[in-house]
Amino acid sequence: MGGDTVTDQDRFPPWLGPLDHHLLSEGTHRRAYEKLGAHPAVLDGVAGTAFAVWAPSAQRVSVVGPFNDWDGRRHPMRSSDSGVWERFVPDVGPGDLYKFELTGPRGEPLALKADPFAFRCEVPPRTASVVHGLGGYAWGDAAWMGARGRVPIHRAPFSAYEVHLGSWRRRPDGRYLNYREIAEQLIPYVTYLGFTHVELLPVSEHPFYGSWGYQPLGLFAPTGRYGTPEDFKAFVDAFHQAGLGVVLDWVPAHFPEDAHGLTFFDGTHLYEHADPRQGRLVDWGTLAYNYGRREVQTFLIANALYWLDQFHVDGLRVDAVASMLYLDYSRKEGQWVPNRHGGRENLEAVAFLRRLNEAVYAEHPDAFTIAEESTAWPMVSRPTSAGGLGFGFKWNMGWMHDTLLYFSRTMLHRRFHHDELTFSMLYHGTENYVLPLSHDEVVHGKRSLLGRMPGSDWERLANLRLLLAWTFAHPGKKLLFMGTELGQEREWNHATALDWELLDRPDHKGIHDLLRDLNALYRARTSLHEGDCEPGGFSWIEAGDRANSVLSLLRLGPAPGDLTVVILNFTALVHRDYRVGVPVPGPFEECLNTDGPSYGGQGFLNPGSLRPEPIPLHGCRQSIRLTLPPLGAVFLRPTGGGVE
Template sequence: MTAGQDCAFAGVDEEQVRALVGGLHRDPFSILGQHPTAHGSIIRVFMPGAETVELLARDTGTPLTRLERVHAEGLFVGVLSHQAAYRLRIAWPEAVQETEDPYSFGMLLGELDLHLIGQGTHYELSHVLGAQATLVDGVPGVRFAVWAPNARRVSVVGDFNSWDGRRNPMRLHPGAGVWELFIPRLGPGDRYKYEIIGPHGQLLPQKADPVARASEAAPGSASIVARPEPFRWTDSEWMSARAARQSESAPISVYEVHAGSWLHLPEEGNRSLDWTELADRLIPYVSGLGFTHIELMPIMEYPFGGSWGYQPLGLFAPTGRYGTPEDFAGFVNRCHEAGLGVILDWVPAHFPTDVFGLAQFDGTALYEHQDPQEGFHQDWNTLIYNLGRNEVKGFLIASALDWLERYHVDALRVDAVASMLYRDYSRKASEWIPNRHGGRENLEAIEFFKHLNSIIAHRCKGAITIAEESTAWPGVTKPPEEGGLGFTFKWNMGWMHDTLHYMEQDPVYRSYNHGAFTFGMVYAFTERFVLPLSHDEVVHGKGSLIRKMPGDEWQRFANLRAYFGYLWAHPGKKLLFMGGEIAQDLEWNHDASLSWNLLDNPQHSGIQRLVRDLNRIYATEPALHATDNDPDAFAWAVVDDSANSVFAMLRTSRDGRSIILAVSNMTPVPRMNYRIGVPKAGLWHELLNTNAHIYGGSNIGNGSSLQTEEISAHGRPTSLALTLPPLSTLLLRWS
């Protein structure tokens, strides 16, 4: 039988068959599957490598007919007298397989879903696109769907079809640019990718699924079909109360963690912990230190470990490095049961150029801008999302909601916000394109943030967002309806840089930099701030916190203790990167564990105990957290004593019944009878002294309490005569 005769028997012309067997046919459903004719129902299947194919009745397994091979590449054809539900018995060289025909099922995605995807308002995108383990007509399998509007052909490939793109080409919904296919008898755990032919006929590298909910851990890059069953949560008590726990008046103290380097197991080849082990060890540790939240550096699937997750490609998938999506959900659940909130770093600013990822996804600049002046980050060699495209904006918002709703995450810390807000971010004058008004503001990013924060506030009760925004952009934490971006909090990067610069100075020179320590109060109430001592400050040659401190060993530890005291007393929520609480000596290395052996040294364990006590006092004293955004509840007691490098703050509770005086002496010289004016007469109790012996200090202090004297100072009629230990911070309370 000639090829022409074969094609005539198949009921399709030779050109279409050539396109099909060559993996180029744009509409496989027009050929494959069951098609009624005047002479019965013709059934075509394309099974490259199969020896024989037989039709069986789907419900009983009764043989119906044997299909005839009509093309050497594996096109089989048969005719039934009437339409029937069937399955296939396929004889491969080394096995026999029975399964339903993917091309016997109709359209699965609804018009509303497709419309919302195109509008960028499908907020449950991971329930529609990606790989959905489901039942269709009572048949178990996986429905695949992917947005690739400019592709000529998209196929699902995986272990189940020998990664052969000819075997499972998908059906296109033309108006939406979405391709779909239901493949029977697949299920959770199956690996897959998409094989795409671009608009000019080019075969692209096989692509991971942008909306996959599970992925292989690097160096693997395949997507994995996730389990469809919802996680069994037991955190209802936490969820119902979290709005109050995360309000602007709540004590929020965050422990920032890189999950892969917090602790390694030397007895098991120095491997990092998985989610279950982190739940067993990290949660009680953080809770025991009095932190209120754990912030995880990005755990969305990412290819390069050295990016620490800040160059993610799987925006819906917890990285496979530490376990399954269910394991991650279990970790969050355990955090909530222990009274800890979970913050995830989330990166909508850019994505890496790995060929299996989003770059040129369908052969065009689909997720990124076409013009590199808009679409390429020179600093990070990454691509910038095109927020002017509805589908891309909707993709990112759906990702954010998925972490908050599916995994009960409490907050997203949005990375690199400044790079998104300015079109000229880190670019020379000739390297950027102005907005439609000729300005440098990224209007699409502004609208995106307003929309993102509005929809999170509407859908996710009690969840919050935090901006890493390093400029003076106005209204980052103002509501969108008032012209702001709508974030709940903003990292105070300026405070971090200014105060660390001050602390790095030898005390001899600090008097000349006095303003760096106080400048943050000039703008402290313009936004709702988090004061971060983050991972960014202990990498790339910057040294650990303890190594930034000047002087001999005693002075370095005293400096760090005094600085921590100042941080916890200053208006703003708190964040400390892991290792800071034990005065980690070495600069952070993402491939190594923290140096837990340091706790055998009393100086290091003293820092840890200080952090625990600071968190305890911070949480129990409303004056230190409930009025963070009330300028009337703050006053400088001493602000201009640059000669002695002394600072003193007054923090007042909302009801005025409690006042905290925080005094920092940033020189190694003790100050005796240092008089400070205070607003209330009576006893002032010393709550904490960073120079106490239990923290590693010399135990110079004021005892348990001091009585005011009717001696005016600093414009106040009553005052305290204090002993200020060297390189220390004191916390005293009047009530």
């Protein structure tokens, strides 16, 4: 294999053309992955692999592997004005291992580097890249892809089940399931629970499993822990054929310092900043990308498009956006460098994020991006043309923090903290929000969601049911981390599977069944999802009943009379004959009550028809009287009549 030598490398034509070099230098090559990396090809009638790597400061670059005994003298690469080195090696093809051997600008030898654009990597802890071509998979999701986006995602139901592939389920001997096995088991499970999407913790290859994928080095390679790139394509394909979307967590904020990775790639700080005050993220022990380099922006934007182009994913949730936006993120005074105006905003990162979103929506207008952004940065999910960052959605971290803080309080003291629940409604219409109850909230000593709840065992489970109801009542798209539906007592542990035996316990099975019914109600009632991102999709009935720790609200759909009434009781007391004003004169019926016995509740229900009485209340000419269950939520729908 790899029969050519330094003497015959020039017999083959260049792999990259003048336009490729121009676009790479300009930082506008959106499909850079089609040229950089390793591409099986036939040149001048000879089969082999074309290698290309960006290393502008290197004095020499060679491609090495078993095909040349890892000897850099055998296949040196030729350079170009764009800083890209390339080489066609005959007889090297899919499955062959390789790395790049570089000498720095002063001729110093560097660690062998994995290919930043590798489409496949060895399974960690091995670190070589693997030759693997694009294409080669026969997709069966044409119906899904053709229909995707016909209903704008902002108006459609969006309820995502967040999954870490290595710890959702495992084989009896503790080994990982592969992509196809996970799909076979996860699809019917998610379908039964009524979710619309799965959101996967990062699948890009990452050397340290304990990073959960948030410290990736092989950005273009689905992790080999669970199979091949084709296996992951089959995973996505199967979800689409089952009517389910797939969202990937994506990490363009930072990368680990492993010697075979991007750090000090060509003997200079190529991908990262040279100044540690700009380039080092101390909290995570990682390096921040230098967004001031056009080529770095190209690398990342091409990677985002790669997952959309080649793997048909439906959305990208962009991790750690706050760390990108702020130069002083997690840094003390004197440990960061101000921007050219003396401010703390990372202007280059802002420009990158806008370019990223413009590229995604230009190339895939039926896909979407989500920002995990935890600050008050304005207009994160507004168009770049209006001065925004251009994301489709933003995680509502404020809602998550305030809600979980409130639920951790004893029921006796909740009335003194009523504003922790109502504050989010003051700003819910300023962004397109996703409400996250994510993996970050059930690790590192925070306890599980059930573990945060106060009271007796029954009260803790009732509180968890109420938390789920509040999530589905509140405007915003939904995201729930795996295990929430089981009522896990322990924190999530990436090294073991979920506690599936909890489903054998009726009280925990009740949480599971309630989530199924909440998803079904959310999807069925337009009033609960069409206005998720619209100020007019929500209205208070009564937000000020602190004494009883009760909230009542309306979710409003686009048509007159298209509404859902939700009343939530955050105490362990039963409120009989509780009265709320309603804008519809016709009768109502209870369409969900979290205190149902099948959910583990005590059965304080409101059966039959609830007829409004001509007793004005809460700005309405009529009101209804009902029973509010302890630590329970009641969802009501009108069965006749129009809005006043």
